[in-house]
Amino acid sequence: MQQDRDIIHIESLYKSFGDFRVLDGLDLTLEKDRVNIIIGRSGGGKSVLIKHIIGLLKPDRGRILVRGEDIVPMDEGAMARVRRDFGMLFQEAALFDSLNVHENVAFPLHEHTSKSYSEIDEVVQAKLAAVGLQGMDKKMPAELSGGMRKRVGLARALALEPKIVLFDEPTSGLDPVMAAAINELIQRTRQEFGATCIVISHDIDATMKIADNIFMLYEGKIIARGSPEELNENTDPVVRQFIRGEARGPIKVN
Numbered sequence: 531m532q533q534d535r536d537i538i539h540i541e542s543l544y545k546s547f548g549d550f551r552v553l554d555g556l557d558l559t560l561e562k563d564r565v566n567i568i569i570g571r572s573g574g575g576k577s578v579l580i581k582h583i584i585g586l587l588k589p590d591r592g593r594i595l596v597r598g599e600d601i602v603p604m605d606e607g608a609m610a611r612v613r614r615d616f617g618m619l620f621q622e623a624a625l626f627d628s629l630n631v632h633e634n635v636a637f638p639l640h641e642h643t644s645k646s647y648s649e650i651d652e653v654v655q656a657k658l659a660a661v662g663l664q665g666m667d668k669k670m671p672a673e674l675s676g677g678m679r680k681r682v683g684l685a686r687a688l689a690l691e692p693k694i695v696l697f698d699e700p701t702s703g704l705d706p707v708m709a710a711a712i713n714e715l716i717q718r719t720r721q722e723f724g725a726t727c728i729v730i731s732h733d734i735d736a737t738m739k740i741a742d743n744i745f746m747l748y749e750g751k752i753i754a755r756g757s758p759e760e761l762n763e764n765t766d767p768v769v770r771q772f773i774r775g776e777a778r779g780p781i782k783v784n
C-alpha cells in the first residue's frame with residue numbers, strides 16, 4: 531500500500547446478514563485528495579460498505595486500512611479517534627430538528643474541541659459562508675428546503691476540518707439546479723478544504739462530471755474502477771448497461 535497516496539485500502543471484505551451475502555471479497559483502494567464516487571444498484575451494498583469504512587459495521591472477514599491503520603480490530607474508543615478524521619453528510623442531512631442552523635453546525639465543535647464560544651462562532655460563520663448560507667444562523671431546519679438542509683449538513687460535516695468527507699447520495703430528492711450546486715460544493719470540498727471525498731451516487735451524469743475516480747460495486751465486489759473516461763470506455767456488458775442506464779442487458783430488473 532502506498533500510504534502517502536492511498537487514504538483507504540480494503541482487502542477481501544466479506545459481510546453477510548444471515549444467509550444473504552452483501553460484500554463478497556471486495557477490494558478497494560481510495561486515493562487521497564480525490565473525488566472518489568461509488569456507483570451501483572439500489573440495495574447493492576454501497577451504504578453497507580460506507581458503514582464499514584467508518585466502523586459502524588464490522589466485517590465477517592477482511593482488512594480495512596484507514597490512513598494505514600487497520601480499523602477492523604479496533605474497539606469503540608480507538609474507533610472514535612479514527613472517526614475524527616471523517617465528516618459525514620447523510621442522505622437526509624440528519625440535522626437536529628430542535629437546534630437552529632448555527633447550533634447544528636456548532637454542535638461537533640462543542641463536542642470535540644475546547645474552543646471558546648467566539649472561536650466556535652468564527653468557524654461556524656466561515657463554514658456557513660463556504661456553503662452559501664450566510665445570515666441563516668437563526669433558521670430552524672423545518673424552515674429550510676431540502677437543498678439548504680444538505681448544505682447545513684455539509685457545513686456541519688466540515689466543521690472539524692475532516693480529512694475525509696463521506697457523502698451518501700448527496701443530491702437525492704433535489705431539483706437539477708440544487709443538485710448541480712451540491713455537486714459543485716463536493717468539488718470545492720476537495721479543492722478548498724483539501725478533503726478526500728467519498729461519494730455514493732445514483733446520478734451517473736453528475737458522477738461523470740465531478741469524479742476523479744469511479745468505482746462500480748456489483749454483486750459484492752468492485753467490478754470496475756477508473757476515471758470517467760475509462761468507465762465510459764469499459765467494455766464489460768454489466769458496466770456498460772449501468773452507465774448507459776439501459777433496461778436490457780445482463781443486469782436483471784427484479
Ligand SMILES: Nc1ncnc2c1ncn2[C@@H]1O[C@H](COP(=O)(O)OP(=O)(O)OP(=O)(O)O)[C@@H](O)[C@H]1O
Nearest residue numbers: 547552570571572573574575576577578579730732
Ligand atoms: N443491518 C442490516 N441487517 C440486515 N440486512 C441489511 C442490513 N443493512 C443492510 N442490509 C441489506 O444489505 C443490502 C445492501 O444494502 P445497502 O443499504 O448497503 O444498499 P445500497 O447499495 O446503499 O442501496 P441504495 O442505493 O438503495 O441506498 C440490502 O439488501 C439491505 O437490505
